[in-house]
Structures are given as C-alpha cells and as structure tokens.
Amino acid sequence: MSLLRSPPRDMSESQPDLSRLSDDTYINFNQRKRKLPDCHCNIQENLIGFRNEIMDIMKSSLETHTRELKNSFDALRNDLSDFKQEMRVLTQRVSELSDEQTQIKKDICELKYSDTLQSRMIEGIDKQAAELRTSVMELSEQLQVKEQQGRINNxxxxxxxxxxxxxxxxxxxxIAAKIGFSLQPYDIDYIHRVRRYAHKSNPVGGNSDAHVSPSTPNIIVRFNQRSRKNEMIAVVRARRGLTTVDAGLxxxxxxxxxNDHLTPQNKLLYKQARLTAKDKGYKYIWLSDCKILLRKNDTSKVLLISSESDLLKIK
Structure with a gap:
C-alpha cells in the first residue's frame, strides 16, 4: 500500500504575506487591540472597589471593638462607684456600732449588772463588730481587685x-522608637499625667520649665488592648536602661x-514584697499583668503575692 504524501511545503509560506491583507482586515485587527485597555480599566475599578470594601469592614470592626471596650470600662467604673458607696455605708455602720458598744459597756458598768450578763452582752456586741470588720475587709479586698482590673490595660x-x-x-x-516597639495610633486610648499635690522642686539642667522630684506626676498610658500593653512592657524589660535622652528630652x-499601673495599695505591697524577698534571699521578683510574683531560684515554684497575709509565704 502506498502512502500519500503531501507536496513539500514552500518555506516562503511561513511568513505571512501582509500585502494580501485587505484594508478592512487591518482595521478590524486594530479595533480588537484597542478593546484591551477597557478590560484593564474594569479590573482596576474592581480592585479599587474590593480594597474600599475591605477598608470599610476593618474600620467598622475597629469602631465596634472600641465601643465594646468603652462600654466595659464604663460598666467597671459604675461597679467601682457602687462598691465605694457600700464601703462608706459599712464604715459608718462600724463606727456607729463602736460608739454603741462603748455606750453599752458604760451603761452596764453604771447599772452594775451581773458579771455573767455583762460578759454575754459584751461578747455579743464584740462578735457583731468582728463580723462587720470582716465584711468591711472583704469588701475592701473586692474593691481593690476591681480598681486593679480597671488599670489592667495601663x-x-x-x-x-x-x-x-x-x-x-x-x-x-x-520611647517606643528607642526600644524598637511598633506603636500604632489606634493602640492608645488616652495618655495623661497622674494628678498629685502641687510641688515645686529645683530645676533640672538649668531648664526652669522642667521639674524632677519624688512628687513629679507620672505618665499613665491606657492601651485599647491588654495584649499590646504586655508586648510593650516585654520589649522595655528586654531593652533595659531607658533614660530621658531616649525620650527625646x-x-x-x-x-x-x-511598669504596670498598680493601685496605691498594690504599690505598697510590691515594695514590702521586694524588701522581704531580698531579706530571704529570693532571686526573682517581677510584675505580670499587675500581679506580684516571686521565685527563690530557677527551680523553685512561683509565689503569687496578692495581700499582706501572702507575705508570710516568703520564707
């Protein structure tokens, strides 16, 4: 059986003869090429629209989160106000009971009641006063916890x-730039100095506008997120040795x-814990999320100090 072969192809045919193209064909070809920029513009418009939608979603999420944080803070502040009111009422009641106790003891002595009756009455009053003192102490501790929780992001x-x-x-x-912490504008809720009694001190470095003394108001910075606050404190502790020059002063x-923003009671407790830990030869003492923690050495367990009674744990 013979195989049919096509005649050899002329190599010259590999190059199209542009002279054979009609004018209409050339015009149609150019028209198809000019349609490409319109498609490209549509893609760019879609990308811009998509980017705007993403930015709107992120902005809405941030505003929602900020509102939730503000609502939580307002609720916590209201709780603190209620606790303070209860403290005032109970303190007044304890004072009244103390006065009543004194008066009753005086009346008992004047009326010369029997020793048994006098003892029972005094015991009953002392018991009530002790119970009230215990209630006041418990409420005071609860108030202290609430106040510290209100500063947890500071x-x-x-x-x-x-x-x-x-x-x-x-x-x-x-300060953030010096320690290498990427601080964003939306990280901060507010920043201000702590109000203290007015106190003038000697000028520093010849600048009459600058005052440094133990009573110089500290700067309080409230973060919108506790995690961001903890990140900055961790970077500060790793950096160490910050100075006023680093702050651009x-x-x-x-x-x-x-450091963490502690309540006055916890600041005093932290000072007492440091002194006791030093006397007992403890190697580590630090703050974590406003909690006072100690460790005697690398292998010992961590101790949590949350009240003066916990200082007895330091042995």
Missing part, C-alpha cells in the same frame, strides 16, 4: 520631668521606668 511611666507645653504622645513615641540623662 502602663505607668516614671522619671519623665514635667515640661511646659509638653506633648506626652511625642514622648511615648520616642534635653538636659542630663536620668532613668525612666515603665
């Missing part, structure tokens, strides 16, 4: 002198400290 910066016309946000940004270089 950091406290000490050692920054007061400057006339100062910008605390700029100071915070300088003129004058002599003095230390700056960044």
């Amino acid at each position: 950091i406290e910066i000490t050692g920054v002198p007061v400057l006339k016309g100062e910008n605390l946000m700029t100071t915070l940004n300088n 003129n004058g002599p270089s003095t230390p700056i400290f960044v």
Whole structure:
C-alpha cells in the first residue's frame, strides 16, 4: 500500500504575506487591540472597589471593638462607684456600732449588772463588730481587685520631668522608637499625667520649665488592648536602661521606668514584697499583668503575692 504524501511545503509560506491583507482586515485587527485597555480599566475599578470594601469592614470592626471596650470600662467604673458607696455605708455602720458598744459597756458598768450578763452582752456586741470588720475587709479586698482590673490595660511611666507645653504622645513615641516597639495610633486610648499635690522642686539642667522630684506626676498610658500593653512592657524589660535622652528630652540623662499601673495599695505591697524577698534571699521578683510574683531560684515554684497575709509565704 502506498502512502500519500503531501507536496513539500514552500518555506516562503511561513511568513505571512501582509500585502494580501485587505484594508478592512487591518482595521478590524486594530479595533480588537484597542478593546484591551477597557478590560484593564474594569479590573482596576474592581480592585479599587474590593480594597474600599475591605477598608470599610476593618474600620467598622475597629469602631465596634472600641465601643465594646468603652462600654466595659464604663460598666467597671459604675461597679467601682457602687462598691465605694457600700464601703462608706459599712464604715459608718462600724463606727456607729463602736460608739454603741462603748455606750453599752458604760451603761452596764453604771447599772452594775451581773458579771455573767455583762460578759454575754459584751461578747455579743464584740462578735457583731468582728463580723462587720470582716465584711468591711472583704469588701475592701473586692474593691481593690476591681480598681486593679480597671488599670489592667495601663502602663505607668516614671522619671519623665514635667515640661511646659509638653506633648506626652511625642514622648511615648520616642520611647517606643528607642526600644524598637511598633506603636500604632489606634493602640492608645488616652495618655495623661497622674494628678498629685502641687510641688515645686529645683530645676533640672538649668531648664526652669522642667521639674524632677519624688512628687513629679507620672505618665499613665491606657492601651485599647491588654495584649499590646504586655508586648510593650516585654520589649522595655528586654531593652533595659531607658533614660530621658531616649525620650527625646534635653538636659542630663536620668532613668525612666515603665511598669504596670498598680493601685496605691498594690504599690505598697510590691515594695514590702521586694524588701522581704531580698531579706530571704529570693532571686526573682517581677510584675505580670499587675500581679506580684516571686521565685527563690530557677527551680523553685512561683509565689503569687496578692495581700499582706501572702507575705508570710516568703520564707
């Protein structure tokens, strides 16, 4: 059987003869090419629209989260106000009972009741007073916990002198840049100095606007998220050795400290714990989420100090 073969192809046919194209064909070809930019514009418009939708969703989520945080903070503040009111009422009641107890003892002595009756009455009153004192102490501890929870998102910066016309946000940004912490504008809820009694001290570095003393108001920074606050404190502890120069302030270089924002009671407790731990030879003492923690050495267990009675754990 013979195989049919096609005649050899002329190599010259591999190149199209443009002269054979009609004018209409050339015009149609150019028209098809000009349609491409319209498609490209549609893709760009879709991408821009998609990006705007994503930005709207992110903005809405951030606003919702901010509202929830503000509502939680307002609710916590209301709870604190209720607890303080209950404390005042109970304190007044304890004072009244103490006065009644004194008066009753006096009446008993004057009327010369029998020793048995006098003893029973005094015991009953003393028991009631002790129960009320216990209730006041428990409510005080609960109030202390609530107050500390209200500061859980805060950091406290000490050692920054007061400057006339100062910008605390700029100071915070300088500190963050120095320690390598990426601080975002939406991280911060508010920043201010703690109100204290007015106290003038000697000027530092010849600047009459700067004052550094034990009574210099500290800077309080409230973060919108506790995790971001904890991240900054961790970076500060790893960096160590912050000074006023790092914060972009003129004058002599003095230390700056960044820590959790403790209540006055917990600050005193932290000081007592440090002194006791030092006397007992403890190697580590630190704050974590406003909690006071100790460890004697690398292998010992961690101790939590939440009240003065817990200081007895330090042995």
